Amino acid sequence: MTEHALRLDALLDRFDAVRHADPHTYRWAHRHDGGEHPFHLVFSSLIHGNEVGSLAGLVAVVEDLAAGRIRFGGRATFFIGNPEAGRANVRFLDADLNRVFxxxxxxxxxxIKRALEIMPMLEEADAYFDFHQTIKPARQPFYIFPWSEAAWLWVRAVQGAEVWVTRNPGQAFASGxxxxxxxxxxxxxPGITLELGEKGWSQEAADTTYRVITEALxxxxxxxxxxxxxxDAAMAVPDVHFYDTMHRQAFSDPAMALVDGVGNFEPVTEGAVLSRVSSPELKAACTGAVLFPKYPPRDADGNALDPRPKEIYRVVAELDQHPLELWGSGAE
Ligand SMILES: [Zn+2]
Incomplete structure (x- = not known):
């Protein structure tokens, strides 16, 4: 067994030692009922198998709840999305779990079988936090999901990140x-995704996860x-900075290649060259920051192997107006 798999198994064993749930519940879920109020928070880690950074934080919360070191009067569900892919240290085994809901x-x-096990738990949520990590390094953790006022209060109050890459909730609807x-x-x-930095074991990611979950409780x-x-809790702390996607660079030519070392939230100015020498030129379409830079495997000629990602990177920029003014509450 690899060191990675041993480390993961140790956390899964710790989770198993304290988890409890009725027998029909998904195997890697823990259910807490404080018996005082019905509000139901749902938290998940490892929806993508190689994004293990948050897991130690989630497991520590479950242990502390079980031992009475922390208390919560409502209901909470904690689940580990894809430990099978986690053991193999891959994003998924057959299909991207976060694309099949x-x-x-x-x-x-x-x-697909896993999503069917997870869905009933998601259906009970009054608020949901999903912890992820990015493929490449990130200059800071960030929230990423469409605007909603209700989610904003959570985002701001729990202080999981200083930035939220958001978008018009009207646009999101069409994607299904x-x-x-x-x-x-x-x-x-509210369904909240927090990206905690580059995929892999990370004390910082684990600490942020622990802090966000305990704060939400x-x-x-x-x-x-x-x-x-x-x-009131949200308004008592500083607001996040809001970013929106300004440009998505299509990966339209397999010869396109980013210069080495571009990470998430790398600042760029309009016109900055982002491509490697002797590959098709890529210039930043506007001033902002790069998000989701892709470095796919390539053949001997330097062409990206199929299936290549649809986008080679995005550019995001800080909104100069508050989403509340731009898009209202975001409710239907
Ligand atoms: Zn992910």
Whole structure:
């Protein structure tokens, strides 16, 4: 066994030692019921198998809840999305789990069966937090999902990241349900994705996950008991900075190649050359920051192997107006 698999198994064993749930529940889920109020928070890690950074934080919260070191009066579900892909240290085994949350889902692929196990838990959420990591390094953690005022209060109050890459919620609707967080938002419930930096083991990612989950539990208790509203808690701390996608560079030619070392949230100015010498020229379409730079495997001639990603990178830029003014509450 690899060191990676041993480390993962040690965390899964710790989770197993304290988890409890009724027998029909998904095998890698823990259910907590504080018995004081019905508010139900759902948290997930490892929806993508090689994004292991958040797992130690989620497992530590479950242990601390089980041991009474932290308390929560409401209901909470914690699940580990794809430990099978995690052991292999790959994003997925058969299909990208975070692309299959569609109505009338059917099939025998590992991730399709998994999505069918996860969906009933997502359907119970009053708010959902999904912890991910990026393929390339990131200058800072960031939230990424369409605007909604209800989600904004959580995002701001839990202080998981200083930036939120968001978009007009009207645009998101047309794309249909595919990600786990979208499946939750489809019901009008906040579904929040937090990207914690480059994929892999990370104390920082684990610490942020622990802090965000425990803060969310506290906020939900305060709201439910009337001690403090979520809105008041959010307004008491600084707002996040909002970014929107300004340009998506199509990976239209397999010869396109980014210069080495471009990470997430790398600042760029309009016209900056991002391509490698002797590959088709790529210039930043506007001033902002690069997101999701792709470095796919290539053949001997330097052409990206199929299937290559649809986009080679995006450029995001800070919004000069608040999304609340631009798009309203984001509710239907
Ligand atoms: Zn992910």
């Amino acid at each position: 569609v109505p009338d889902l059917a099939g025998s692929a590992h991730e 349900v595919m990600c786990a967080d979208e499946y939750v938002r489809e019901r009008g419930v 506290k906020l939900a208790d305060d709201e439910a008991t009337g001690a403090r509203t979520l809105r």
